[in-house]
Amino acid sequence: MKTASKIYTALIMIFLFAPIAILLVFSFNASKSLSVFSGFSLNWYKELFKDTETLRSVRNTLILALSASAISTVLGTAAAVGMDKLRNRVYHAFLDTVTNIPMINPDIITGISLMLMFVFVGRLFGAATSLNFTTMLIAHITFCLPYVILQVLPKLKQMDRSLPEAAMDLGCTPLRAFFKATLPEIMPGIITGMLMAFTLSLDDFVISYFTTGNSFQTLPIRIYNMTKKTVTPKMYALATIIFFVILTLLLISNTIDTDSFRSSGEDRKARKNKKNEEAKKA
Amino acid sequence: MKKILSLALILTMALSMALLAGCGKTATQTLNVYNWGEYISDGSDDSLDTIKAFESWYEQTYKKKVKVNYSTFASNEDMYAKLSSGAVSYDVIIPSDYMIARLAEENMLLPLNFDNIPNYKYINESFRGLYYDPDNVYSVPYTYNMVGIIYNANAVDEEDVGGWDLMWNEKYAGNILQFNNSRDAFATAQYKLGLDVNSEDRATWDQALAELKIQAPMVKSYVMDEIYNMLESGEAAIGAYYAGDYFTMLDAQAENVDLQFYYPEPTNYFVDAMCIPSCCQSKELAEIFINYMLSEEPAIANAEYTYYASPNSIVYNNEGYLEDLGEETIGILYPDIEAFKENYNIYAYRNMSNEQLDYLNTLWESLKIN
Amino acid sequence: MTKTAVKQRKSFAQVFCLTPYSVWAVLFIVVPLIFVAYYALTDNSYHFTLDNLTRFFTATSQVGDTEVRTYLVIFMRSLRLAVISTIICFLMGYPIAYIIARAPAKTQSILITLIMIPMWMNFLIRTYAWMTILQDTGILNGFLGMLHLGKVHIIGTETAVIIGMVYDYFPYMILPIYSVMAKLDVRLLEAAKDLGCNSFGVLRRVIFPLSLPGVISGINMVLVPSISTFYISQKLGNGKFYLIGDAIEGQYVANNLHFAAAIALILMVILLVCMAFLQRMANKHSAV
Numbered sequence: 023m024k025t026a027s028k029i030y031t032a033l034i035m036i037f038l039f040a041p042i043a044i045l046l047v048f049s050f051n052a053s054k055s056l057s058v059f060s061g062f063s064l065n066w067y068k069e070l071f072k073d074t075e076t077l078r079s080v081r082n083t084l085i086l087a088l089s090a091s092a093i094s095t096v097l098g099t100a101a102a103v104g105m106d107k108l109r110n111r112v113y114h115a116f117l118d119t120v121t122n123i124p125m126i127n128p129d130i131i132t133g134i135s136l137m138l139m140f141v142f143v144g145r146l147f148g149a150a151t152s153l154n155f156t157t158m159l160i161a162h163i164t165f166c167l168p169y170v171i172l173q174v175l176p177k178l179k180q181m182d183r184s185l186p187e188a189a190m191d192l193g194c195t196p197l198r199a200f201f202k203a204t205l206p207e208i209m210p211g212i213i214t215g216m217l218m219a220f221t222l223s224l225d226d227f228v229i230s231y232f233t234t235g236n237s238f239q240t241l242p243i244r245i246y247n248m249t250k251k252t253v254t255p256k257m258y259a260l261a262t263i264i265f266f267v268i269l270t271l272l273l274i275s276n277t278i279d280t281d282s283f284r285s286s287g288e289d290r291k292a293r294k295n296k297k298n299e300e301a302k303k304a
Numbered sequence: 305m306k307k308i309l310s311l312a313l314i315l316t317m318a319l320s321m322a323l324l325a326g327c328g329k330t331a332t333q334t335l336n337v338y339n340w341g342e343y344i345s346d347g348s349d350d351s352l353d354t355i356k357a358f359e360s361w362y363e364q365t366y367k368k369k370v371k372v373n374y375s376t377f378a379s380n381e382d383m384y385a386k387l388s389s390g391a392v393s394y395d396v397i398i399p400s401d402y403m404i405a406r407l408a409e410e411n412m413l414l415p416l417n418f419d420n421i422p423n424y425k426y427i428n429e430s431f432r433g434l435y436y437d438p439d440n441v442y443s444v445p446y447t448y449n450m451v452g453i454i455y456n457a458n459a460v461d462e463e464d465v466g467g468w469d470l471m472w473n474e475k476y477a478g479n480i481l482q483f484n485n486s487r488d489a490f491a492t493a494q495y496k497l498g499l500d501v502n503s504e505d506r507a508t509w510d511q512a513l514a515e516l517k518i519q520a521p522m523v524k525s526y527v528m529d530e531i532y533n534m535l536e537s538g539e540a541a542i543g544a545y546y547a548g549d550y551f552t553m554l555d556a557q558a559e560n561v562d563l564q565f566y567y568p569e570p571t572n573y574f575v576d577a578m579c580i581p582s583c584c585q586s587k588e589l590a591e592i593f594i595n596y597m598l599s600e601e602p603a604i605a606n607a608e609y610t611y612y613a614s615p616n617s618i619v620y621n622n623e624g625y626l627e628d629l630g631e632e633t634i635g636i637l638y639p640d641i642e643a644f645k646e647n648y649n650i651y652a653y654r655n656m657s658n659e660q661l662d663y664l665n666t667l668w669e670s671l672k673i674n
Numbered sequence: 675m676t677k678t679a680v681k682q683r684k685s686f687a688q689v690f691c692l693t694p695y696s697v698w699a700v701l702f703i704v705v706p707l708i709f710v711a712y713y714a715l716t717d718n719s720y721h722f723t724l725d726n727l728t729r730f731f732t733a734t735s736q737v738g739d740t741e742v743r744t745y746l747v748i749f750m751r752s753l754r755l756a757v758i759s760t761i762i763c764f765l766m767g768y769p770i771a772y773i774i775a776r777a778p779a780k781t782q783s784i785l786i787t788l789i790m791i792p793m794w795m796n797f798l799i800r801t802y803a804w805m806t807i808l809q810d811t812g813i814l815n816g817f818l819g820m821l822h823l824g825k826v827h828i829i830g831t832e833t834a835v836i837i838g839m840v841y842d843y844f845p846y847m848i849l850p851i852y853s854v855m856a857k858l859d860v861r862l863l864e865a866a867k868d869l870g871c872n873s874f875g876v877l878r879r880v881i882f883p884l885s886l887p888g889v890i891s892g893i894n895m896v897l898v899p900s901i902s903t904f905y906i907s908q909k910l911g912n913g914k915f916y917l918i919g920d921a922i923e924g925q926y927v928a929n930n931l932h933f934a935a936a937i938a939l940i941l942m943v944i945l946l947v948c949m950a951f952l953q954r955m956a957n958k959h960s961a962v
Contacts, residue, residue: 027773031785034770038792041803041841044813045795048806055556057537057806069348074356075374097695104691117692120699123707125894126949128902130922131938135706138713138935141391150393150583164702167695172891180857196687214853221793227905236336236392237373245798246905247341247376251610252532252552253802256348261795268791272784381927388929484913525830526913530805539811658929665928666744670735672916673747 042265049258056255066259073256076244080260083224083240086155090162091220097163098170098219099212103204105171106178121168129165133232136161140233153235161233162223169222170215177211178204332369335589338383338394340576341376345602345609352605358596370589379485387412393583395590398446401575405436405655413442414580420591423598430644431615434575435654443577444594447612448644451488451572452547452636454531457562459541468496468568470542472515477522481534481543484526486668487653488572489516492544495570495651502654506663513667520671532556535563544568548611551633565636573648575615613637710942713935726936745921745937752918755832756901759839760847763896764889766840767847771888772881774848775855786852789845797842801909804841808834808910830912838906839896846895854888855881890956894949902941 052061070076101117108114124132137153144152185207189199205212227242234243245257337355347353355372362370377383380403386392387407399407407413418424424444431445453470464473471480471492483489493515494501499508524540534540536553538561550565557563578594580587596602600618604625607614611633619625620641626634656664717723733744774785792800807813808829815825828834858881866880882889904919916924918941925934 027769030769031773034766035788037841038789038844040807041800042792042795044803044806045799053556054552055533055536055558056802057533057539057809057812058556058558060556060558072347072353074353075346097698100691101695104688104695107688108692117696117699120703122949123703126898126945127942128898128919128938128945130902130904130919131710131942132706134922134926134934134938135710136702137389137391138709138931139702139706141389142709145390150585151391153391160702164698167698200687217790218849221790225793225797227796227798234375236338236375236394237334239375242796242798244341244376245796247378247382249378249528250340251342251549252529253799257796257799258803261799264794265791268794272787272791379927381929385927385929389931484908520914523914524912530909530912533805534809537809537811539809661928662930665924665930666733666735669744669748669916669921669924670737672914672920673735673742673744673751674737674915 042261045258045261046265048255049262051255051258054252054254056253056258066255067263069254070256070259070263076241076256076260079239079241079244082238083242086158086162086230086238086240087220087223090159090166090223091216093159094163094166094170094219095212095216098167098215099174099208101167102171102174102178102208103200106175121171124165125168125172129226129228130232132165133161133229136164136229137232151235153233155235155238157235158230158233158238158240161229162226165226165229166219166223169218170212173215173218174208174211177208181207332371333586333589334371334373335396335586335593336373336375336394337593338375338377338387338397340398341378343376343398343576343610344374345605348609351609352601354597354602354605357602358593361596362592372593387581387583390583393585394581395584395586396578396593397581398576398578400653401434401436401577402653402655404443404577404579407579407581408437408442409655412582414582414584414587415441416444416580416594417587417591420588421595421598423595426598426603426617428615428617428620428641430641431575434645435649435652436575437577443579444598445575445577445615446597447548447607447610448573448575448615449546449548449612449637450567450574450639451491451544452550452565452567453542453544454535454550454553454563454565455543456535456538456541457564458560459538465564465566466568468492470568471544472496472519472522473542474522476542478524479541480519480522481525481527481531481540482516482519482523483544484528484530486664488544489526489668490664491572491653493519495568495572501572501651502656504657504660509664509667513671516671517674520674536561546612547636548613550636551611551629567639570647570651573644573652575648575652576612611637707942710935710939713932714939715936716932718932726933727940729933730937730940745918748916748921749918749941751915752901755836755839755917756897759836759843759900760893760897762836762840763844763847764893767844767892768851768889771848771851771855774852775858782856786849789848793845798905800842801838801906804834804838805829805909808837829910830914832911832915834910834912835907835917838910839900839903842903842906843896843899846899847892850891850895851885851888854885858884886956890952893952897948898945901945 048056048059049066050062050064051059052063052065105114105117108117136157140152140157181204186196186199186203189203190196194202225242227246230240230243231246234240241260245253345351345354347356355374359370359372362368377386380399383397383399384403384406387394387397388410404413421444427445431448432440437443453468455465455470459479460470460476464470464475470476471482473480483492490509490512491501493499493512494503494508497511497515499512503509525534527534527543531540531543531545532549532553535543536556537558547565547567550563553563578597580590580594584590597606598616600622603614603616603619604622607616607619607625608628614620620634620638629637714726715722715724717725730745731743734741735744736742737747774782777785805812809815810825810827810829812829814828818825828837862884863876863880866876871879901917902919902922904917904923907913907915907917907920918937922934922937922941925931925937
């Protein structure tokens, strides 16, 4: 069983990383082709660093993903905390539904719907340009929010509710109690939510395609718009660099942060709660 | 692990925010340029970085800063969708001829002040007064080109070469590439059948569709940029594309592939031209940019980068340019500049009515549901 | 501090927490949907019409000698490919989620990060790399040729599109299932074994029902994007067939915003119904 699962894991990893390996190899291609390898060269890396527009679009993509994930994390965590305590059933049902909509809606619909609205509002106010960085940011936050909420909410449900109350009994203000008692408990959920939001925003093409304006073009849009001319290995070089940056981060964090997840204690508590809940259900 | 990662995220965020804040400080003018993807010399292979060069040239000449927001589109229709929604304003756009006609018809272009574009004098007479801008009011040509057929001589018999029939030759079933955009794909069938590519008569479009349906089982793939890799690697042997792009493919073809090129008769002629849309925020600056694009250094750099033919006399008369491209390349790119106007007026795409475009889209869908 | 004061503080905090999100949700989730409906139900001059909706169901085109309903055919194809991709993702993803959840904590975090890494490369570029692999003259066939195993023709078929979808959305299946499984109580499994369940029985009777919420959200996160994708089919399907996402994008590009909105509206309603149905089934199942 143990070996079987190891082999299976390896196969899955091969499947996941085969295309990445292709990117890596062809980023060193001497010619412009993405399918004929004609010799080793570092030329595309050199070209990449000279290409100001591509570098700018990389920067834009990062700025967008980072701001969208940060804002949606704060907003989403607050919403989850509020929803957790909410007793009004109608309000709760409403919030549940709207939280699910961006997840059930295909991104093409989210993109089109937001674009229609932005354009309408822009025209209403007579703005020359109704799509810009802000509208793109709003769109990204909107589709990231549910993922944050759905990561944080279960953590709140699992949490020992006596903790913040005890803190308040000991004289903490509710705000202080939240930061001292609740926040550390739900932190893993917040971080997972933020990472997910960041990943989704980084990889999004469709919603950006519909909400992009004239001054802020992200990498996916830039690549999509190369469809009359060819995509060069320059883009592969870029992907390779991103890959190694992440890999390095991963390695560093694994050597320094040996007790990486403090999850064992976490999990035990979660299990206890789960059991309590189940006992209640039964 | 996650802790470190999120810390890194927060740090980068703070940094980029600071960068962003830094950018917006000085009161610089901005110019929003909207162009085809990969359609301007961008500094690769030691070429000129046109946008950067314009910014510094402008600062030197006018002692004022300008910031160019350069963004790209994938097709004329994409650009039109963005522009006509009124969502975004641009100062300079570079669409193709039939789209310029449409924009002009819908009052979406501003007449140019040619006092600010003295370099217009370099534009060859053949490219003035074309149907989409008969009075030379709205546009300054950027490039022109024709559609040709590219084939792998190692896989295609010489005797089969010639005309559009090659793309319908059953011998090469599974090796043929067709355009993945409706207008260009239908045009191949229309040219083959001798039909008018701008017909408002639905029957002729149905006829072209029937021809495309005959071709469909033989088509390897409907392509745009994918054509490069497919022809270069020998994955497919025959495809129609824009002449200039043939040379990009030549640079990258595999060892066992020998790409050749010819023009079928008749074929599509097109001009992409610089225009100023009516949503423009700083017209004079836009005209200065257009004028700059016509000046020697950027014009030659762009022509060499795109491999498309230039209507600009300081480009095609430049010895360095002619030498760089070589006689053969020049021969293909610039067949007979004098005959251009006549052929162009017959075979170029024209703007069609909305109903006709909608019908074309419906036919295209029906080709894609089998 | 009196009890009522605390209570007031609490409700103030609640308002403070909920109001921004509620406002956001109304402005950027609910209102845009009204816009979609508005566009879907009006013509180019913004007069009310049902033509866009009926066009979806009635438009026909000729395939061979038979007349078919264009958009229904396109929709059924999208649905079929999306369902197949989702099933494959589930079959491949469930075991790996289970394996990861049972691994030591450190291995868990490494494996999960490894699974997320490909998503940080741009998906357009990843799809391009798949073209290089799956082409007739591509890496896969080169590899098979080296082993004298003949050739396979994948690119341009529905299989290629499915591979692309599975690859792109696979992590979205693993993550939610994993996060539910990681919380399963090991003792519960041991108890089931003690009571005479074999491994398969434990899986079927204990693990699977408990992991169902994760499975549902995994299915949601794979099915929705794969039904509406318009890039993968263009690149890996060799542009030979339309999916519903292609149809929407095609109408947008052809400047038929109103009809594009109508297709979007119909797709949205169908998906909402499907997901509600799935959710209900899951609730029933886990209640048993």
